[in-house]
Amino acid sequence: MVGWNGIELTVPKTWEAIVSGPCHLLFEFDFAPLFELRWERVGKLSSSRFEARVRQIRHQAQKGGRPLARSINKDDLAANFDFTRLFGDDRGELSEGICYCSQSTILLVFQVLTHQHRLRTMVKSVLKSLKCRPGSEVLWRVQDFSLKLPPSFHLQDFSFLAGFTSLKFNGPDYSLMAGKLAGAGKRLEHQSLAALLPVLAGTDHIRLQQKEHSCTGYRKPGWGKRMFYRLKREPPFLTAKIWRTTGSDHLLAIILSSTSNICDTSLDSHSQRYEII
Structure with a gap:
C-alpha cells in the first residue's frame, strides 16, 4: 500500500x-x-x-x-x-x-x-486499486514508513535525503514535523537520543526526559519567555519525542510546535500512528 x-x-x-x-x-x-x-x-x-x-x-x-x-x-x-x-x-x-x-x-x-x-x-x-475517497485519517505511506494524520493537517514541506526523511504539516492548533533517521545503531554510538532531539527540534531551550529507547522534550514558557521566543520568531510551545524502533535500524521523531499550549495527549496520539513498515 x-x-x-x-x-x-x-x-x-x-x-x-x-x-x-x-x-x-x-x-x-x-x-x-x-x-x-x-x-x-x-x-x-x-x-x-x-x-x-x-x-x-x-x-x-x-x-x-x-x-x-x-x-x-x-x-x-x-x-x-x-x-x-x-x-x-x-x-x-x-x-x-x-x-x-x-x-x-x-x-x-x-x-x-x-x-x-x-x-x-x-x-x-x-x-x-487507486482511490482517493476521504476518510477520518489521511495515510502518508511511502518507502518504509507509515504516518496517519487527520485530514485537517496539510503538507507544507518534505525532504527525502540520504539517511534522513522529514515531513512538515500545518494543523489547526499546531505544526507537526515527522522525521525518520536511518542507521540508528551507528548514530547512537556517537550521540544519545537526548543530544539528537534538540537538533531535530531546532532549539536547545527544551526540557528533556530520557528513557532507555526514547526521549521526550517539552517547552511551556511563561508570559515573559513567550515574548522572547516570539521576538526570535520561534513558536513558544513545543513538545517532541524521538524513539528507536523495534525490528529495524531507524529512529523516528515527532515534533509539535505552536503559539499556544499543546494538549498533553497530542504527542502520544501522533507517535502511535507513526511507524516503520
Whole structure:
C-alpha cells in the first residue's frame, strides 16, 4: 500500500514510489519508470465541467509536444471515480487517463510509461486499486514508513535525503514535523537520543526526559519567555519525542510546535500512528 496526500493504491513490494512533488508520484521498477500520477483538488465539477478540464489538460499536453492518445472505452476505474476518461495507443492499450472523485474533489491524471507488455498489465491492475475517497485519517505511506494524520493537517514541506526523511504539516492548533533517521545503531554510538532531539527540534531551550529507547522534550514558557521566543520568531510551545524502533535500524521523531499550549495527549496520539513498515 502507498499513500500520499489523499491518494492510496496497492503496488508490488518490488516497485519504488518516488515523491516528485506534493501531488506527484512516480513509480519505478528496476530503475525504469512504470507510471506517474498527478492530481489537484479542484472543487465540485459537473460532467460538463469535467469534460472541459479534460480538453484543457489534453490541449496543454499537445502544446508540450506530446502526441494525443485516442479515447478508449474501458470502465476499469469507474468504481472508484465519478468521472473517467481513458486514452490508449493505436492498439487500444491503456496509456493515460483523467479521473475525478466528487467526495475528495480530486482531479487525477495518470500516464503509463512502460512499454513492456507484462509490466503494462501489472500497471493496469494497480490502477484499479487507486482511490482517493476521504476518510477520518489521511495515510502518508511511502518507502518504509507509515504516518496517519487527520485530514485537517496539510503538507507544507518534505525532504527525502540520504539517511534522513522529514515531513512538515500545518494543523489547526499546531505544526507537526515527522522525521525518520536511518542507521540508528551507528548514530547512537556517537550521540544519545537526548543530544539528537534538540537538533531535530531546532532549539536547545527544551526540557528533556530520557528513557532507555526514547526521549521526550517539552517547552511551556511563561508570559515573559513567550515574548522572547516570539521576538526570535520561534513558536513558544513545543513538545517532541524521538524513539528507536523495534525490528529495524531507524529512529523516528515527532515534533509539535505552536503559539499556544499543546494538549498533553497530542504527542502520544501522533507517535502511535507513526511507524516503520
